[in-house]
Amino acid sequence: MTQGVEVSVVLPAYNEADTIEETVTVTLETLAEFLPAHSYEVIVAEDGCEDRTPAIASRLADDDDRIRHVHSDERLGRGGALEYAFRAADGETLVYFDTDLATDMKHLEELVESIRSDGYDFATGSRWVPGQQADRPAKRGIPSRGYNGLVRLFLRSELLDHQCGFKAFDREALFALIGDVEDEHWFWDTEVLVRAQKDGYRVKEFPVEWTPKGDSKVDLVRDVFGMGSQILRTWWQLIVSPLITRRVTLTAGTLLVVVALALMTVYLDPTAVIDEMGAAWSSNPALVVAAALVYVVSWPLRGARYRDILAELGYTERVGFLTGAVFISQTGNLVFPARAGDAVRAYVVKARRGIPYPSGFASLAVERVFDLLTITALAGAVLVGYAIFDPASLSTLAAELTGARESGRVAVYVAMAVGAAALAVTAVIVASARSDRNFVRSAVQRLSNDSYADYVASVLETFTGDIQRVASRPAAFARVGASSLLIWTLDVITAVLVFAAFEVNLSLGTLLAVGFFAVSVGNLAKVLPLSPGGIGLYEGAFSLLVVALTPVTWSVAIGAAIVDHAVKNVVTIAGGVASMGWLNVSLTTAVEESREVDGEADAAVDSN
Known part of the structure; x- marks a missing residue:
């Protein structure tokens, strides 16, 4: 550490060859107006530049001992580059401002x-505090006001301008909280200011005169995806998270079950459910119990399949824990549309x-692809069988589909579309896994030319790379496919x-063929998030196919579908509740505990 340096000014620079020398000169001249000689330094934080900025910064540093050049071979992002330079700085007062000098330098002394x-522990210039003078065209001002409004609303900040590139920090205060700051890009300084207020530090916001330099536009990746998700x-x-307690967790889990059960009565006639379950139970209780037990057996297989998928991605986990995680997420999918339970x-x-x-999301995507591919294959195999051995049934099915009830007809059409999409997605994944071209980064960069696009592209590349890793390995593809088929x-x-419990007069072969076809098409139909858990769509597709391909009446078919779906949902809910109690996890608990594994998670990202 250089003796006597009190103030370190960091200039974050990326491809600033045309302006960096003038910026450094103006900065030194301004600092010299109010600080003693040799009490300050100017650091050019050169962040993986692709132009002559590194050479210029090195020359300036060689010519003047008040100037330092901090170089990074790779892009760190604005926040990452600032943090890297601040750690290398010598001063107790740390300052940074944008190298375009949009903020009038007469404010540097006050900063x-x-x-x-x-x-003060933190200080920031503001373009929105009364008394400032800022030439803010609408294309900059409107997004800026919207962004700052969202930060104040959601993050309870008292500041009016979080993104003004004109800030100073007390070294001790900054490094006391910087370990909790997760963003390394454009949201970095907003998060610093928000966390500083939350932790009780003294934060000063003062008006500055600001003139925009260069053009600016809303960047889809940075502003919408990046900043919005970080807020x-x-x-x-x-x-x-701080509001979460064990009582809240228990209450949330209980409400989850209540809502799931309530939704079953919204999308299905509760009287019909009770009557049909009662009829099936009174006729053949052993078959209903056997059906539930068979379905229970399938859940550890789901956990084992998920273990195999994660193993291909480099993560070794126990089947018991993963089975519980699957139970919890599927219970969430019964409550929320759009498969929001997957986020759980x-x-x-x-x-x-x-x-x-x-x-985590890539492993879920792999699981979903295999689910869709498997049930599409099952439905297709039975369809081919009917075409070969019983073509008359297909003619009956076509006629029934034309005059069927709307719910059943829509469900079957949805199933056909989902099945076709599943085959197309699988083909794309397998083909891309065998290609050396990087489609992700080029697609993201078409939407954005901001440095944040590199970060977003790296996240998406991790996601797609994980999916392709399973698809590109024949042994893994076969193993996961076989377990999906068994499930x-x-x-x-x-x-x-369940169908047999209704004492339908069908041969075992017909029962199995219709069962495979109806269940496969029914599950394809409920994939789209048209209702929580696909309730209603499954019953419609199942019943239409049963009626079209067998002498069974519509009332019996819908009754069997209702009981089948109800048995599966009850097992899922019971397993979800048991898993939440056993693992002491729910969506809220998981978020609460996520802080404890942030370091491990980040290390996993790096190693992945």
Whole structure:
């Protein structure tokens, strides 16, 4: 550390060859107006530049001992580059401002002295505090006001301008909280200011004169995806998570079950459910119990399959824990549309096992692809069988489909579309896994030319790379495919046992063929998030196919579908509740505990 240096000014620079020398000169001249000689330094934080900025910065540093050059071979992002340079700085007062000098440099003394002499821990210029003068065209002003409004609303900040590139920090205060700051890009300084207020540090915001330099536009990746997601992430960590207690967790789990059961009565006639279950139970209780037991057996297989998928991604986990995680997420899917319960599982495996979100969601995507591919293959195999051995049934099915009830007809059409999409997605994944071209980064960069696009592209590359890793390995593809086939076979057997409990007069071969076809098409139909848990769609597709291909009446078919779906949902809910109690995890608990594994999760991202 250089003796006597009190103030370190960091200039974050990326491809600033045309302006960096003038910026450094103006900065030194301004500092010399109010600081003693040799009490300050100017650091050019050159962040993986692709132009002559590194050479210029090195020359300036060689010519003047007040100038230092901090170089990074790779892009660190704005926040990462600032933090890297601040750690290398010598001063107790740390300052940074944008190298375009959009903020009038006459404010630099007030910025520095706010920390150095006035006792503030953090200081920031503001373009929105009354008294400022800022030439803010609408294309900059409207997004800026919207962004700052969201930060104040969600993160309870008292500041009016979080993104003004004109800030200073007390070294001790900054490094006391910087370990909790997760963003390394454009949201970095917003998160620093928000966390500083939350932790009770003294923060000063003062008006500055500001003139925009260069053109600016809303960047889809940085502003919408990047900044928006970071606001939500910080809101959850700082506002929601501290409110969570064990009582809240228990209450949330209980409400989850109540809502799931209530939704079953919304999408299905509760009287019909009770009557049909009663009829089936009174006729053949052993078959209904056997159906439930068969379905229970399929859940450890789901956990084992998920273990195999994660193993291909480099994560070794126990089947018991993963089975519980699957139970919890599927219970969430019964409550929320759009398969929002999948996010619960991503939280659980991240919070409890440190599996990063890109890999967590990629593993879920792999599982979904195999599910869709398997049930599409099952439906297709039975369809081919009917075409070969009983073509008359297909003619009856076509006629029934034309005049069927709307719910059943829509469900079958949905199933056909989902099945076709599943085959197309599988083909794309397998083909891309064998290609050396990087489609992800080029696609992201078409949407954004901001440095944040590199970060977003790296996250998406991790996601798609994980999916392709399973698809590109024949042994893994075969193993996961075989377990998927077994899981869905047990799902069909569950339905067949329930169907048999209604004492339908069908041969075993017909029962199995119709069961495989109806269950497969029914599950394809409920994939789209048109209702929580696909309730209603499954019954419609199942019943239409049963009526079209057998002498069974519509009332019996819908009754069997209702009982089949109800048995599966009850097992899922019971397993979800038991898993939440056993693992002491739910969505809220997972978020609460995610802080404890942040370091491990970040290390997992790096090693992945």
